Amino acid sequence: MSGGEEFTDESDFSEYWIDWFLGTKGNEYFCDVDYEYITDRFNLTGLNNEVYNIQLAIDLITDNCKLSDIEDERGNDNEDEGEEDDDDEQEKRNQEYRDEMEYSARILYGLIHARYIITTRGLQKMYEKYKNGDFGYCPRVYCQLQPLLPVSMNDQLGHSPVKLYCANCEDLYNPKSTRHSYLDGAFFGTSFPAMFFQTFPQLVPVHNTEVCCPKIYGFELHEYSKLNRWRELQKRKLITKLKANGIPVDNCNGGYASKKKESY
Amino acid sequence: MSAWKSGQQNVTEDVTSEEYESWISNYCTLFGHDYFVEVSQDFIEDDFNLTGLSSGISHYREALDLILDFEPEPPISTADLPLIEHSAEELYGLIHARFILTKEGLNAMAVKYENGHFGSCSRVNCDSMLLLPIGRYDQAGVETVRLFCPCCCDIYFPSSSRYLNIDGAYFGTTFPGLFINTFKEVERQAAARHQKESFQLKIFGFKLSELSKSGPRMKWLRQFPTTPEEIEEYNKCEYSVATPQDVGKLKGSKEKRAEEKDKDKKDVVDEDVKSTDSKVKADDDDVTMKSPDGSIMSVK
Ligand SMILES: [Zn+2]
Ligand SMILES: [Zn+2]
Numbered sequence: 001m002s003g004g005e006e007f008t009d010e011s012d013f014s015e016y017w018i019d020w021f022l023g024t025k026g027n028e029y030f031c032d033v034d035y036e037y038i039t040d041r042f043n044l045t046g047l048n049n050e051v052y053n054i055q056l057a058i059d060l061i062t063d064n065c066k067l068s069d070i071e072d073e074r075g076n077d078n079e080d081e082g083e084e085d086d087d088d089e090q091e092k093r094n095q096e097y098r099d100e101m102e103y104s105a106r107i108l109y110g111l112i113h114a115r116y117i118i119t120t121r122g123l124q125k126m127y128e129k130y131k132n133g134d135f136g137y138c139p140r141v142y143c144q145l146q147p148l149l150p151v152s153m154n155d156q157l158g159h160s161p162v163k164l165y166c167a168n169c170e171d172l173y174n175p176k177s178t179r180h181s182y183l184d185g186a187f188f189g190t191s192f193p194a195m196f197f198q199t200f201p202q203l204v205p206v207h208n209t210e211v212c213c214p215k216i217y218g219f220e221l222h223e224y225s226k227l228n229r230w231r232e233l234q235k236r237k238l239i240t241k242l243k244a245n246g247i248p249v250d251n252c253n254g255g256y257a258s259k260k261k262e263s264y
Numbered sequence: 265m266s267a268w269k270s271g272q273q274n275v276t277e278d279v280t281s282e283e284y285e286s287w288i289s290n291y292c293t294l295f296g297h298d299y300f301v302e303v304s305q306d307f308i309e310d311d312f313n314l315t316g317l318s319s320g321i322s323h324y325r326e327a328l329d330l331i332l333d334f335e336p337e338p339p340i341s342t343a344d345l346p347l348i349e350h351s352a353e354e355l356y357g358l359i360h361a362r363f364i365l366t367k368e369g370l371n372a373m374a375v376k377y378e379n380g381h382f383g384s385c386s387r388v389n390c391d392s393m394l395l396l397p398i399g400r401y402d403q404a405g406v407e408t409v410r411l412f413c414p415c416c417c418d419i420y421f422p423s424s425s426r427y428l429n430i431d432g433a434y435f436g437t438t439f440p441g442l443f444i445n446t447f448k449e450v451e452r453q454a455a456a457r458h459q460k461e462s463f464q465l466k467i468f469g470f471k472l473s474e475l476s477k478s479g480p481r482m483k484w485l486r487q488f489p490t491t492p493e494e495i496e497e498y499n500k501c502e503y504s505v506a507t508p509q510d511v512g513k514l515k516g517s518k519e520k521r522a523e524e525k526d527k528d529k530k531d532v533v534d535e536d537v538k539s540t541d542s543k544v545k546a547d548d549d550d551v552t553m554k555s556p557d558g559s560i561m562s563v564k
Contacts, residue, residue: 025389116424122479140419140420141418163388168482170465170485171388171389171482171486173388190268192464194465196477197477197478198472204477205480212412212417212419213417214440216442221445230494230498231487232505233506234487235484235495236505238484239473241474242474247400255481258431
């Protein structure tokens, strides 16, 4: 350990790729995908169409090779060029290639992640993160800090940024921080929250049904309270239907909290 | 700096010489105070606007002098200053809540609103609709400020912790209602966003059944009447939630729609509000619905 620079290099080397990835700012929504899952080629079926140089990307993620060791061996188009620039040129190409491969490895991890989190092991890991509030809490006051879950509107890469699902109001929200608002939704997938609550039905909240109505000096604005009454009617109709099917709805998971006097 | 014109004569020469800032403009620029507008000096100096505020606030007179940049008659002792500062902040907040309900205050808040100073709704379907500050209680010290979205008509926590110690009473329960009632354009912006299809959980593209525990149970929360039947139901909810019998009648559609005119004193019936919400407005004469024998009939 002679110089400061070498020291930094060395600590880079000692870190696992996944740990580095999970520790990067903006990647807080991701869980730790099992090594065994990544190395089972069956789980990666079809991803070679989405990920550039998938074998090298797998080697990077699984620490079978280091980014800094990668050299661009794709050949040189400008072979006629003078020899003196060769080393610099090669280094420049290597660096570009490394950047490309780093990107490729991130995409691969994200796409594997989307598949992994709907497996039993993956759901368990996301459960821990959910309990920990890693995805944030619903900003809606009447949801009483219901933890959120990541979800996508599309399973295809590059189609939709990640959104957050609240199981109390059953609605979607944009992430609070901009560092999450550009995360690709495809890294979480469209099926994840539904799978999650099917797997952990005890986590389905007892829905708080309080609603808001704009007021002027204590008087509700008529059009708004009328709409609220119609919505209340829709809720009652659903309750009638659920009860007719023998489904409990009073103060139970998936049911409704007994109504408190609404304050606003 | 218009707000200190009458305070000027009471301010000693050496204070004015430097870049002197009035208490109000200073207060409104403090960290986390960006929801506040500057209340005009004239408003505060009109005793009528302050009716009832003196009883709830300690050192009321001194606090008021501080807000207006008047030199207090016996100068405030340094020991009392923190206490009076605190009173001044509460007093300013409560005056602010009244001021933003005036024409001048509403206009000042509208400028902040249009500049997005209160943030935008993070609900995906609200498509960055701008928010308005609200207090769920008009008494100080009960709850901190919340934000009202005119699109989903719901209330949210401010996204930044800097507003965690701003009292909701400094904005009050009436402000957003009066704001949307005053600036009809806001309701139009909201209505334009109501067309979006609501989200529903899916597994591999299949929607979950309503009967499943994790199935949709809150669809009604964001729903708008769209089909003729729903609009008919909606009109039945004029003064109370329609009963299942009413709904049953609707389905039979034998009867003409009953004229229900039992007045409910609780609602403000506002013709202007009624006419603007185009999405929800039902034209009674144009509703068609299916009769039991399947033929389309017109309901008068
Ligand atoms: Zn919610
Ligand atoms: Zn909204």
